[in-house]
Amino acid sequence: MLLELIIRGITIGLVYALMGVGLALLNGVMRIINFAHGEFYMIGGYMAYYSMAVAGLPFYLAVPSAIAITFILGAVVEKLLLSPIHTQEIEKPMDYALIMTFALLLFFRQLAIKIFGPFRHKPPDYIPFDVHILGVKITGNEMLAGIVSLLLVLGLALFIKKSWRGRGWRATTLSRKGAKINGVDIGKESWISCGVACALAGAAGALVAPIFTLSPTIGGSPLVKSYEVMAIGGLGSIAGALVAGLMLGVTETLGAFYISSAYKDAIGFLMMAFFLLFRPQGLFGQK
Amino acid sequence: MKKSALFTVLFFVLSVLFLPGGAMAADTIKLGLVTPMSTGDFRSGKINVQTVELAVEELNAKGGILGKKVEVVTADDEGKPAAGVIAIKRMIASEKVSAVVGLWHSSVAVAQAKVAIQSQVPIMLHYSWTDDLTAGHSDYVYRVGPFNAEIAQLALPYMKKNFKNIAIMYETNAFGTGFAKYLEKIAKAAGLTVYSIGYPQEATDLKPQLLQLKAKSPKPELLVIAAVYEATNLIPKQSYEIGLSPEMQILCSWDWPTYPAFQEILGDKGVGVTYATFESDKLKLSPLGEKFKKAYKAKYKMDPPVFALFLYDEVMILAETMERIKSSDPKDVAAGLKDTKFQGTTGLITFERKEEPGPIWNQWTGHQLFINKLTAVEGKEYKREEIYP
């Protein structure tokens, strides 16, 4: 049973990591609290569903198209609604972003109820057979979600480490002013990074759509999880987010089993509060 | 300084005073529909709205009630007690409705029932199961739908006959907890082993709870799911994914497997799932029920769930009562309802009153419980077979 729990914890943890990485990136570059992050997860899931069930695409095209759509949507939201944070000097950018993204959360959720309808949907299984890992049966969907999440997180880490743009983002995370002086176009980098962050959330949503199925209100729990991952891993740290996601996934699954399933959601919050209070730099950060 | 303060407060007071008044034309009869539409269980709320709209269309096509047109006034209770109380008050005070139907979440309905009793307007409950609602013995609260204790009693013989160890997974709300506690009590008394696990109603990852069941010994042979909606699809799916089913049979409460979503989500894994319901192929729906089912399917492209039948009955009972007593005054309607004898969609509906304390008060108790099993999948629909009684 222990082995089964750990394997399940790792699969879900990789998806948590994918969500958290996007948020960590966005927070690094824009320094805002984004409450609408989970809604992009929901939209990504629905886009994958419609590409498969309505447009008839195979899953390996449906998931990328969901990612592309959430990227565009994220970029548009940034351009239209969040850009005042850096184009005009707002007195309290955090309040502005908080209220704005909260309004977006309400807006997307209510719109989804009207457009997608209230009933649950599920795209056809991506991989319709089960896989046995060390004697534990997991579905092909879960395996796919885990592997693709891992690849996306590693890909992003590589991109941030190696490319010029990624370095620009890192510089912005360290010092906005410094990055600006050295020629980083904050406005442009903001919308690109916001798009990427939303696309990662959309990817997570699309990947787990056949596992957790879709409804307009599914955005809440991934939002919470991604904040937990970000806080545990340290703000703006990609490697931290990956390890934190795995840690959260495994701890939660074990805790729910051995301690109490009713308190499963409290575990992540307590870990988050603990890290913020006593180790605010996160897992790997230095003071 | 003083002026500006006065100005603000004046604005404050004036805008409250200029409210839309309550004076309404008396040439229509109004029915209030208060149900969750934007948050809470808005899925079921949508079905409630559709059902009442269909019923009222039908009434108006036949010339309305007492020669007047029937109008539905809809309000969203957001699944929250505060919003629900405001919604029902607005119905009663400004819209002057003759009765209110469609109340949904038990927790909200408990608060709303108080308002209705105080303002002496009848409410009819079609699928809020908490015993408390009718246990208050009020003259203004009527329930066509079933209640927790009744359902548990009806389902027990089936479980006793076929299983030794059962598990119950329930939502931790008034309905789920109430039902699970009662079933656990009577099942234990009948010699069954019972594991019960609660979970919050909005949970989507139920594998931790299912894994706990998987580790239990002796293994549960039957899982009863006491849920309103969300989890009825997710629990069977996740139970298969972790390899707990099909060894463990699943009994869904209630006829959610007849929804299109169930087929989409479970596919051929849904075969073998059982569910409890109040209609069956043996108990033919009354002609009224058949007619409604057909009309509903034609209009909304799905079979009506069983609570839609009860809600439809309620609207028809109200219409019949008003015709019978020749009045649409809420107080008269409330008094008239208790003499109801209505051939409803699933049986003859009368309201029973038992003087001793308990939920049987203005309560229809004629529900019959059936258990169906999904036996095969054919295209987009399951074939089903009645296995109990």
Next chain:
Amino acid sequence: MKRNEIIVAVIMIVAGLIAPWVLPSVWTTIVSIFCYYAILTIGWNIIFGYTGLFSYGHVAFPAIGGYTSALLAEHIGLPPLLGLLAGGLAAGLMGVLIGLLILRVRGFYLCLVTWAFAEVVNVVIKAEHEITGGTGGFLAPSYVSGPNAELVGYFIGLGLMTLAFVVSAILYHSRWGLYLFAVRDDIDAAESMGVKTRFWKVFGFTAGCAWAGVAGAFYAHYFNLVDPSIGGLDEMGKVCLIVIIGGLGTVYGPILGSFFVVIVAELLRGWMGGYSLLIFATIMILAVRFVRGGFMEIIQVVSPHLKNKYLALIGK
């Protein structure tokens, strides 16, 4: 207290006393909800507006206050009026604990820690459903039994709101208020001037939480029910919205904001049915995006003269 604040308080009471006799009965409920939000947001305004601590877990405290009062009434038969006090005390005590804990963090981190706290409270309420009734909520007795229960509840709400308003106004003009502002505006300078910043941070946080607890207890006994939805994330968003559109860190902010979010929204909502939240969200997005100053900027557009009056009124 300034003279115009006294006038506003008196007018609020007078208007509130007249209202039940001239308005349809549904408005006593709506105004009671207004009172609930006003008390709750006055609390948050003390925490964030006065002391500068961005608490995103404020809605946990009405839940604590409400459940405390309702559970005490159920198990030891505490009268609801004392329950208001008990609820305030319980929330205040919890406020001290959390306040001490969050001395370690600032800004963004503080926001997340308090949010985590609120969610843990929510999880505990749902998990301990044997005690709390789970998502279905827990029944609480009315202030008085009988047909006047509702009206009595309304007057209690009105009284509490006025009291909260008066207390926050007195605090605003007092020496204690100055300490809180000093902590908010420049904590290092305040420290070097000999202000005990750690003490005042915890004080501001606790005061706000205690009011939230009172609000929660009031809600529980007014609706005869307390359920986890009062501690949800969307409620917290509402609290932020109210204070920010009303005027952060001002005496009138929470009152004006609650007026707009509860009463004006109710007037506009009418019978929009299931679309009200969607429309509300759209208005919120447009308002925040294009009318950044919120209410103030609208006044500016209507008349610059009025704006000065408004600014003078809210004391800026």
